[in-house]
Amino acid sequence: GAVVSQHPSWVICKSGTSVKIECRSLDFQATTMFWYRQFPKQSLMLMATSNEGSKATYEQGVEKDKFLINHASLTLSTLTVTSAHPEDSSFYICSASGGISSYNEQFFGPGTRLTVL
Amino acid sequence: GNSVTQMEGPVTLSEEAFLTINCTYTATGYPSLFWYVQYPGEGLQLLLKATKADDKGSNKGFEATYRKETTSFHLEKGSVQVSDSAVYFCALSVLTGANNLFFGTGTRLTVIP
Numbered sequence: 001g002a003v004v005s006q007h008p009s010w011v012i013c014k015s016g017t018s019v020k021i022e023c024r025s026l027d028f029q030a031t032t033m034f035w036y037r038q039f040p041k042q043s044l045m046l047m048a049t050s051n052e053g054s055k056a057t058y059e060q061g062v063e064k065d066k067f068l069i070n071h072a073s074l075t076l077s078t079l080t081v082t083s084a085h086p087e088d089s090s091f092y093i094c095s096a097s098g099g100i101s102s103y104n105e106q107f108f109g110p111g112t113r114l115t116v117l
Numbered sequence: 118g119n120s121v122t123q124m125e126g127p128v129t130l131s132e133e134a135f136l137t138i139n140c141t142y143t144a145t146g147y148p149s150l151f152w153y154v155q156y157p158g159e160g161l162q163l164l165l166k167a168t169k170a171d172d173k174g175s176n177k178g179f180e181a182t183y184r185k186e187t188t189s190f191h192l193e194k195g196s197v198q199v200s201d202s203a204v205y206f207c208a209l210s211v212l213t214g215a216n217n218l219f220f221g222t223g224t225r226l227t228v229i230p
Contacts, residue, residue: 004160043121043220044206093160106218108153108160 002028004096006109013084014117021079021112023094029074030096034106035067038091050077074098084116119144123207123221130197130228138192138224140181140207148209150174150183150190151218155204164192164205197228 003026013019023033032051036044048064050056050071058064066088068080077096081088091113095106124139142148149168153161165174170185179194190207207221 006160041222043222044218046218095161105163108155108162110158110160 002096002098002107004030004094004107004109006092006094006112008112009110010113010115012115012117015085016083018080018082019084019114021081021092021094021114023077023079023096023109025075025096025098025107028096028098028107030077030098031074032097033071033077034095034097035069035077035079036093036095038093038111044093047079081114084114086116089114089116119148119209119211119219121207121209121219121221123205124224125222126204126224126226128224128226130226132199132228132230133196134228136192136194136197136201136226138205138207138226140190140192140221142188142190142207142209144188144209144211146211148211150181151208151210152179152181152190152192153206153208153220155206155223157203161206197226199228199230202226202228 005024007022035047038044047062048056048058048069050069052071052074056069071077091111093111095108097106121142151166152164154164155161165176167174167183173182181190181192204223204225206223208218210218
């Protein structure tokens with residue numbers, strides 16, 4: 001089946017630093033990638049949608065200058081949390097779709113847990 | 118708006134017990150409905166789906182029926198196994214394809230031998 005990986009699986013950083021999270025589709029070309037954020041005991045919240053080679057579309061309330069998304073190739077998207085603060089601590093999940101199923105199913109990565117001290 | 122409400126966990130069952138995880142939804146259009154499962158340390162996987170009223174999605178012994186009259190999509194399994202221990206997410210999409218998913222909060226299921 002389609003496999004999506006994320007790296008790192010967890011990261012701890014100091015307040016004010018930037019953190020980059022990678023999302024890779026390992027065995028298919030992902031024309032669209034999605035970034036979600038999940039708070040404890042809450043739903044996955046869609047942050048942004050990115051199409052390869054174009055700018056990401058951010059959901060309302062998500063700061064585009066804070067959460068930089070790059071989708072430079074059909075197998076890689078990155079999320080950079082800039083000047084991270086403790087309130088950015090969360091579980092970040094990416095997904096990818098590439099038309100390999102009849103209805104553009106999203107395939108999810110295992111998530112990255114970010115802790116900002 | 119679009120939202121999904123699912124039963125809060127955690128749920129703990131003995132092996133071979135009957136499982137029901139309730140899910141209800143509100144949607145602005147005519148949604149497709151999904152159940153995703155997340156096993157420990159892994160990403161979310163699509164478990165089953167239904168795209169129109171009265172459709173029944175089924176996979177690995179799990180099933181759920183799209184009930185428009187009650188706006189529900191409850192997940193059931195007749196006899197759970199230890200390997201079914203995971204977090205289950207109900208979700209909906211109101212666009213063609215699954216490119217705009219709205220998730221419930223997830224229900225953690227633990228099956229004990």
